Amino acid sequence: MHDIRAIRDNPEAFDEGLARRGLEGLSSEVLGLDEQRRAQILLAETGKADLNKLSKQAGEAKAGGDAAQFQEISESVSVRKSLIAANVELAEALDEKLRDMLMTIPNLPLDEVPDGRDEADNVEIHRWGTPRNFNFAPKEHFDIEGVKPGMDFATAAKLSGSRFVVLKGAVTRVHRALAQMMLDTHVEDHGLTELWTPVLVKSEAMYGTNQLPKFAEDSYQTTNGWWLIPTAEVTLTNTVAGEILEEAQLPIRMTAHTQCFRSEAGSSGKDTTGMLRQHQFEKVEMVTICTPQTALAEHARMTNCAQAILEKLGLPYRTIVLCTGDMGFGAQKTHDLEVWLPGQNKYREISSVSTCGPFQARRMNARYRPRMAEGTGKAETAAKPEFLATLNGSGLAIGRCLIAVLENGQQADGSVELPAVLHPYLRGKTRISSAGVLE
RNA sequence: GGAGAGGUGGCGGAGUGGUCGAUCGCGCCGGUCUCGAAAACCGGAGUGGGUGCAAGCCCACCGUGGGUUCGAAUCCCACCCUCUCCGCCA
Numbered sequence: 001m002h003d004i005r006a007i008r009d010n011p012e013a014f015d016e017g018l019a020r021r022g023l024e025g026l027s028s029e030v031l032g033l034d035e036q037r038r039a040q041i042l043l044a045e046t047g048k049a050d051l052n053k054l055s056k057q058a059g060e061a062k063a064g065g066d067a068a069q070f071q072e073i074s075e076s077v078s079v080r081k082s083l084i085a086a087n088v089e090l091a092e093a094l095d096e097k098l099r100d101m102l103m104t105i106p107n108l109p110l111d112e113v114p115d116g117r118d119e120a121d122n123v124e125i126h127r128w129g130t131p132r133n134f135n136f137a138p139k140e141h142f143d144i145e146g147v148k149p150g151m152d153f154a155t156a157a158k159l160s161g162s163r164f165v166v167l168k169g170a171v172t173r174v175h176r177a178l179a180q181m182m183l184d185t186h187v188e189d190h191g192l193t194e195l196w197t198p199v200l201v202k203s204e205a206m207y208g209t210n211q212l213p214k215f216a217e218d219s220y221q222t223t224n225g226w227w228l229i230p231t232a233e234v235t236l237t238n239t240v241a242g243e244i245l246e247e248a249q250l251p252i253r254m255t256a257h258t259q260c261f262r263s264e265a266g267s268s269g270k271d272t273t274g275m276l277r278q279h280q281f282e283k284v285e286m287v288t289i290c291t292p293q294t295a296l297a298e299h300a301r302m303t304n305c306a307q308a309i310l311e312k313l314g315l316p317y318r319t320i321v322l323c324t325g326d327m328g329f330g331a332q333k334t335h336d337l338e339v340w341l342p343g344q345n346k347y348r349e350i351s352s353v354s355t356c357g358p359f360q361a362r363r364m365n366a367r368y369r370p371r372m373a374e375g376t377g378k379a380e381t382a383a384k385p386e387f388l389a390t391l392n393g394s395g396l397a398i399g400r401c402l403i404a405v406l407e408n409g410q411q412a413d414g415s416v417e418l419p420a421v422l423h424p425y426l427r428g429k430t431r432i433s434s435a436g437v438l439e
Numbered sequence: 440g441g442a443g444a445g446g447u448g449g450c451g452g453a454g455u456g457g458u459c460g461a462u463c464g465c466g467c468c469g470g471u472c473u474c475g476a477a478a479a480c481c482g483g484a485g486u487g488g489g490u491g492c493a494a495g496c497c498c499a500c501c502g503u504g505g506g507u508u509c510g511a512a513u514c515c516c517a518c519c520c521u522c523u524c525c526g527c528c529a
Contacts, residue, residue, distance in 0.1 A: 038488095038489070038490090041488075041489055042490075044489095044498085045488090046497080046498090048498060048499085049497055052497095052510085054509070055457085056457080056458090056509095058509040058510070059509075060457095062457095062509080063457085075509095077509055077510095244449065369467095385449095
């Protein structure tokens with residue numbers, strides 16, 4: 001959510017930011033509403049101040065035993081009350097209207113983010129690994145002989161419909177090994193704290209991380225009002241909602257392995273075969289809570305954490321900066337990691353790492369108390385709470401990572417050689433045979 | 440699901456109709472003392488909003504939403520949440 005003061009102070013910058021995202025300027029609309037709202041607040045509060053004064057006088061009259069005076073004041077109060085109530089109601093309505101408007105306006109891109117309309121304008125900033133030279137035509141994951149017995153879309157369709165999968169045998173072991181390897185790496189090599197969280201959350205949490213109010217149709221809701229999280233960003237980030245942290249506690253770097261649920265409402269027809277795009281999938285998520293000043297450094301760090309996983313797996317990838325027109329709603333800057341999928345002969349998104357600045361924190365009312373500079377301890381310099389910065393990134397999407405491992409490791413005979421880093425997690429097994437057996 | 444207790448400022452914990460935005464303790468900040476620190480003592484400090492060049496003034500906030508009253512943290516109603524015990528259960 002945007003800070004109305006910032007818009008008031010610099011409406012041009014606000015509109016320029018929106019323009020960079022390909023959106024119409026909204027400052028005049030927002031500020032017009034803000035002005036109305038403030039005028040109404042003034043009206044309502046003046047009325048309330050009046051009433052408060054009269055109440056006090058009534059109390060004094062009563063204490064002084066002046067019944068006539070008390071009677072007169074009481075009556076004058078009741079006459080004014082309804083008018084003031086109407087003013088208060090209108091003020092609240094305008095306040096809510098402004099808040100609702102601010103809630104649906106996306107975050108502004110940082111200066112350094114490249115301008116552009118869509119994914120064609122994204123900029124590659126890093127490339128690692130060389131796609132293997134296959135001496136045969138590499139297949140997509142669901143067509144590889146050794147994978148077929150372990151990836152059952154027909155049975156999943158019977159149970160749940162399209163965009164679901166049943167994994168069996170060797171493939172489940174690899175899937176599970178990937179999750180463990182990612183978590184262990186983040187915890188031990190990268191110093192993140194592992195959390196295990198609910199996947200059912202209240203609406204407030206979904207508001208905090210921008211899924212609501214604008215993107216309700218992308219997620220699932222239970223009959224009693226809980227939402228199924230589309231990503232652990234929701235639970236991890238909202239752990240600090242409503243809190244005031246001490247600067248010394250920062251940064252807080254978290255990771256969690258969870259199920260994720262997405263309706264994929266806007267993507268019918270896209271990636272319909274295979275398990276690239278599912279309604280239910282697993283992901284290891286990373287979230288950092290820090291000061292706005294350190295957010296960019298943390299963003300770079302988090303990108304490295306995600307890249308490290310792909311490098312450990314020996315999977316070729318590239319990292320791109322999303323252009324202004326392709327960034328998600330809450331992001332100030334986003335890196336996407338794209339892994340090489342030989343079956344598709346393409347790089348495909350496997351991780352998205354974003355800094356939101358104080359945008360989500362403002363929604364969540366998540367703040368920190370800045371450390372005071374030494375020797376400046378006057379009362380007026382006492383540290384006021386400020387909004388935190390929040391960052392999130394996949395580290396990584398496990399299903400997509402599984403696909404990448406299978407496609408990149410496939411052999412001419414339909415077997416799959418698995419990355420060495422996974423062998424310990426497979427009790428020394430190194431490959432899936434063309435018959436689908438882990439050996 | 441049943442019974443009970445409770446939700447107050449950064450934390451702990453008072454407060455049961457009118458200078459209570461809230462006693463007190465801890466923690467925090469400044470000062471005195473000290474070579475320096477600790478202790479002790481003195482002083483300061485809630486959050487959000489409106490208004491004003493500013494000093495300041497005003498409004499709201501004691502889980503949430505209603506109600507009673509001239510006036511509510513305090514009384515009434517509904518809801519939410521937490522904790523304890525019992526039951527059931529992975």
